[in-house]
Amino acid sequence: RECGLTWQNNLKRVACSAIDQRVSSLRQLSEAIWANPELNYEEHKAHSLLTSFLKREDFDVDEKYTLDTAFRARAGGDSGINVAFICEYDALPDIGHACGHNLIAEAGCAAGIGLKAALEATESASGRVTIMGTPAEEGGYGKIRMIENGCFKDVDITMMVHPYLLNVVDGVFIARDSMVITYTGKASHAAAFPWEGINALDAAVSAYNGISMLRQQMKPTWRAHGIISNGGAKPNIIPEKSELQYYLRAPTNAELDVLKAKVEHILQSAADTTGCQVEVKSTGRYSNLISNSRLEKLYVYNAQTLGVEFDPKGKTTAGSTDMGDVSYIIPTIHPMYSIGTTAYNHTREFTKAANSDFGHQQTLTVAKAMAMTAIDILTNPELLKDTREAFQNELETARHP
Ligand SMILES: [Zn+2]
Ligand SMILES: [Zn+2]
The missing domain is CATH 3.30.70.360 (Alpha-Beta Plaits)
Known part of the structure; x- marks a missing residue:
């Protein structure tokens, strides 16, 4: 089911196998965050677990990046297109990781590791990889503060995934x-x-x-x-x-x-x-979320090659997220993916699913899809151009509905 040039597919294979080699350390990281749920702006333990993990993975890490529990981890040099994968890691009062943000952190790290390995394996593609640690999504406006602090200034494209009960690429966030x-x-x-x-x-x-x-x-x-x-x-x-x-x-x-x-x-x-x-x-x-249609297509294609089946009914219910504000300044996707539960987010059942075998497994699958999508962009200037055009058009539509 692969298309495109062989060398690009080889890079995707490098990214996927780098993630496969770390299945157990990524899971451990995610489980440790899950077992110590921390609220808005109090994610000190998660911050230290994630930053020490990424240092061991040879990323250049800025701890407490403009906010006490934010971080930035970079690899791939000082120039070139910069792709940022977003980690969230805050939890909810009483019911712990009922939004599965421990899995978002796991996916962001995994995708970053995959893309880093791919970039290191080739001279034909250049680019930068950033893993952005964004605290306080649950009502704390963490990403909005980070935007104000200039954290997204040199990012060209950004992606994150969010656990849910369905696979939906373009969830509605108002x-x-x-x-x-x-x-x-x-x-x-x-x-x-x-x-x-x-x-x-x-x-x-x-x-x-x-x-x-x-x-x-x-x-x-x-x-x-x-x-x-x-x-x-x-x-x-x-x-x-x-x-x-x-x-x-x-x-x-x-x-x-x-x-x-x-x-x-x-x-x-x-x-x-x-x-x-x-x-x-x-x-x-x-802000509402503007999901970039060009990136969506690439992500869906890559995820499907990994066996992800998207729900044809599509849309999710209308919540709000601080990723919306990021999507107004940078081409963004925020796909939702199933972690094998029929429960909605913010329930105790969802907390359980956020540390299940299937949940971790799916998290790494969609992390691979993100890394593969980034490889598409970094190896094909046309796709980057299309993505930026789609961004401008979709921004214009949102401004003049
Ligand atoms: Zn939530
Ligand atoms: Zn959430």
């Missing part, structure tokens, strides 16, 4: 804005001098109702969901403060901006109606 809204009014005795008060709870209720009314005019793919997190202190005090927390979601950043502007009108009008002051704070924002 844009999300989380906001905290505070209304400030004036306290007063609610029975004796109510006319002296300015009711911040009324503003919150008015905002909540206004957003609920907006729903009829929202696109089916938009979401606005929130809570009133502070509705006052006591019934006999006119509430002087109230607080709402909302998430807004849409398929693209551009659509999210439209939705957000509508919501902001409502929030302001609730303040005007009641005489309160309003403060709207964005507490974090994810």
Whole structure:
């Protein structure tokens, strides 16, 4: 089922056998991370396990790369196309590695090792390999901070894989804005001098109702969901403060901006109606994921030669990931792959699957597919050109949906 030139396929074989030679050390690494689940920005043990592993593999490692639990491991010299494989390694409270990020770390290291071996085996291909250790995916915006810190500046192409219950190359990850809204009014005795008060709870209720009314005019793919997190202190005090927390979601950043502007009108009008002051704070924002169609095709082809069967129904449910922001600056893929469970991510069953024989086995298979895809790009300038063109087109489409 192979096509292309023999020497390119030989390089792919070199990459795959380098990964095969390390099946047990890669699994040990992943199991150690799995057995010590660490939360957002507290992944110190995982950081040290991964960086010492990659040093032993002769990578040039930057520990604590702009963030305490981030790292960068490089090989292949100072120039040439730079392909970055992403590692995640944070876990969830109580249920451990229920998103299987220990496997993402395993896959990122394996792909990097495979590509490094291939580059060292030839003079006909040049390029650089980076393994990027990105902390705090679960709500910590780790990659967004790393983008701000310039960590992705010299990366040309980036790939990661994510465990799931199906093999899907183009999972849907939508844009999300989380906001905290505070209304400030004036306290007063609610029975004796109510006319002296300015009711911040009324503003919150008015905002909540206004957003609920907006729903009829929202696109089916938009979401606005929130809570009133502070509705006052006591019934006999006119509430002087109230607080709402909302998430807004849409398929693209551009659509999210439209939705957000509508919501902001409502929030302001609730303040005007009641005489309160309003403060709207964005507490974090994810971009939607733009999956590069050219890279997808290469990845699917390579994965299929390794026996991976993709689910024809395709799409996954719509979560959000900080990889979305990376995909707005660099050609990116983020395929999902089955680890042999019917359970969804963030369940205890999924935690179990993230350390199963099948889970580890599939992780190395898709890691090989990533390394092979990188070899396609590094050995064929046309493919790189197509990938960059697809990136520009798909970015343009996302900006003007
Ligand atoms: Zn997750
Ligand atoms: Zn995850």
